[in-house]
Each structure stands twice: as C-alpha cells, then as structure tokens.
Amino acid sequence: MNAYQRGPVTLRGQHVPTTTTDQRLLDNRGPADWLHTDPWRVMRIQAEFVEGFGAMAEVGPAVSVFGSARTKPDHPMYALGEQVGAELVEAGYAVITGGGPGSMEAVNKGADRAGGTSVGLGIELPFEQGLNSYVHIGVNFRYFFIRKTMFVKYAEGFIVLPGGFGTFDELFEALTLVQTHKVTSFPIVLIGTTYWQGLRDWLRDVAVEEGTISAADVDLLHLTDDPQEAVRLIRTANEERRAHRPE
Template sequence: MTNESEVYRKGATTLRGRHVPATTTDQRLLDQSQDTDWLHTDPWRVMRIQAEFVEGFGTLAEIGPAVSVFGSARIKPDSDYYAKGVELGRLLADAGYAVITGGGPGAMEAANKGAFEAGGTSVGLGIELPFESGLNPYVDLGVNFRYFFARKTMFVKYAQGYVVLPGGFGTLDELFEAVTLAQTQKVTSFPIVLLGKGFWTPMINFIRDTLYAEGMVGEKDIHRLQIVDDPAEAVRIITSDGENLGATRPE
C-alpha cells in the first residue's frame, strides 16, 4: 500500500510511485532552461481546444440565420457546379441567410462569392492543412481552426441547414455527420439538400438499394436527403423548413 506521504497531487490529478514528477509545475513554469515540448502535450491542447470553441462561439453567435454550404475545393471557376454555387450563395443572401463555408477554393469560394456580391454575410471557417492556402477572398467573416471537431461544431450550431454541392471525402464526411445528427435527433429540424442530381443520385441509389435493403438504415433516413438541380429549389427547401418548423440547434 502506498503511503500518504508518497502521494503527489497536481490539481485534480493524483499521482503515485513512478508517476510522481521530479519537478513541480511552478518550477517548470519559471525554469528559464526548459524546452518547448510542453506546447504539444495533451493537457495544453485542451486549452487550445477550449480557446477555439470560445473564439468560434464569440464570432458566430450574432450572425443570425445561416446555412452551411459544402463542396469540393477542386471545383474549377469555369465549371457548372461553380456557377451553381455562386447562384446559391446569392439566393441565400437575398433570403436573409448568412452563408457559412469551409472558406477554401472551389465550391466554397463560389458560395462565398455569391453571398459577398449580394451584400450578405459571407463566413469562412478555415482549417489548418498542409495543402490549403487560407481563406478565399470573398470571406468577410473568417475563423481559422486547428481542430476539425471544433470547426464541425460551428458548421452545425450556427446553421439552419446544409446545402451540399459535389465533393470528395471531406464533403461526404460533413454530409454524413449531419445525417447522423438528424437521425439521432441531436438536431430535430435540419434540412439537408444535395445540389446536383447527376452527381448525387448514384449515392442515393446505393443507400436505398444496399443500406436500406440490408436493414442498415430506415426509410426516413433516406428522405432526410433531398436532391435538386436548381439552386432556387435548394433555397426554397431551406426557407420552407425554417418557416414551418423552425431550426433546432444543439446547445
């Protein structure tokens, strides 16, 4: 049995035996010769994570009604999908919604551009990635994140719904996280609109013909995803849902 004199307490943490540190927290704080490894330890990361949530909450709390728009960073400015993204952003701004994107190029830039040029609020939630070049020039309210999960919380918490343009793994990640939140009733009124029938129909067919057929999802889960080709129809679904049901955000 360990002697009480051999117990070391560091805040809420109790340490014994080989876990007892050779120096105290104050000693390490004041030691001029210390290295910077402490910047990368998990307890310090908690403070960074907390700071990201505080910054995100403080920045976005008063943007008003908003819609998160997702899609590939690889969509080119001369593509039909880019044009639809611009139109979507414009129509959302005209309807009184702020447009929230990941702040990058491609589909994100398109939606931000449409909102920006229409005089709406154009929000970009950037993420630290080795191959990203920062926020696109059409973002007038931007927050950069280190952690995906902090950023994802902002996409849902401050949006009345999602509109998803064609995209890859990142886009699918955001899409299915939203579907899961709706399925588990973490959000109870949250329209999810897929823009681009030709792109999204094969995925819906897989969900219906395989997932549903095998009993992996319910019929209601399939109907959570609404596919359209027209940006105006996407906005109509968002605004209709907002008028009739209201959007319940996670607290």
C-alpha cells in the same frame, strides 16, 4: 512563398510544421505522454471554441454550404455555387463555407456580390491554401471537430454541392445528427442530381435492403438541380419548425 495557417498564426518557409495539430492530438506516443501534453491541449481546444463562438454569435440566420475545393472557376458547378450564395442572401441567410477555393469560393463570392454576410471556417491542413478573398468573417481552426461544431451550431440547414471526402464527411455527419435527433429539423439538400443520385440509390437499394438504415433515413436527403428550390426547402423546413416550437 506558400503560407501555412495554424489557428490565427500564419507561418512560412522553414517554420511550416510537418504535422497538423489534429495529427499530433490523435497520435499515441506512449502511456504517459498525455500527462505532459493533453492537459495543455484541452486549454487550446477551449480557446478555439471561445474564439469560434465569439466570431459567430451575431451572424444571424445562416446556412452551411459544402462542395469541392477543386472546382475550377470555368466549371458549371462554380457558377451554380455563386447562384446558391446569392439565393441564400436573397432569402435572408448568411452563408457559411469552409472558406477555401473551388465551390466554397463560389458560394462566398455569390453571397458577397449579393450584399450578404459571407463566412469562412478554415482548417489547418498540410496543403493549406488560406481563406478566399470573398470571406467577410473568417476563422481558422486547428481541430476539425471544433470547426464541425461551428458549421452545425450556427446553421439552419446544409446545402451540399458535389465534392470529395471532406464533403462526404460533413454530409454524413449531418445525416447522423438528424437521424439520432441531436439536431432538430435540420434540412439537408444535395444540389446536382447526376452526381448524387447514385449515392441515394445505393442507400435505398443496398443499405435499406440490408437493414442497416431505414427508408425514412434516405428521405432526409433532398435532391435538386435548382438553387431556388434548395433554398425554398430549407426556408420551408425552418418555418415549420418555428411554427411548432412551444411558446
């Protein structure tokens, strides 16, 4: 029987809901509905923030890693994800992923096998698969925006493996936060030049040419196929940030 995770609660069988918490929050059921529901949602949102902050507060220096949940264990990108997790641990970082299967599992596995801290931040979805078995600290969220806050707040950079819409969402949100100076010196490294090169070319050849972004915005993205180089880029950026931090 499939399990469904709703925050810290596990549901099975007939108790599995047909909608998610985010969906119910964003649905507009009428002009007065908020009087009866939204104030209570605010309390739940507050509780999720407190839960997340409490779980993550002592993780230490960490890097968030994103990638496809559909990557199979026999795919070369899975092995690369394991190497990313291990390299981050060797560099002194905890690893934060979405906690699911595929590339996320691979990164958590690499961190676990290397003796580091492996964190998974799950999310309530209609096709919830639960946290993978390599997660040491796991938090399940109802709301995407709270989960996204945790990914950024407790990380010193992003490493992005090939992925789909969820990965794109996290990537472009990180780019927006850096470009608007909402976060300071936050390195973003894409692993997989064959997968990502076309995107960066489009940004430079189309978006920059149309004037919708600047050329400097494209330079926020670093491309590589080497996990060691990815970790080096993040560590160098953070060393420079700390060196220029006011005393």
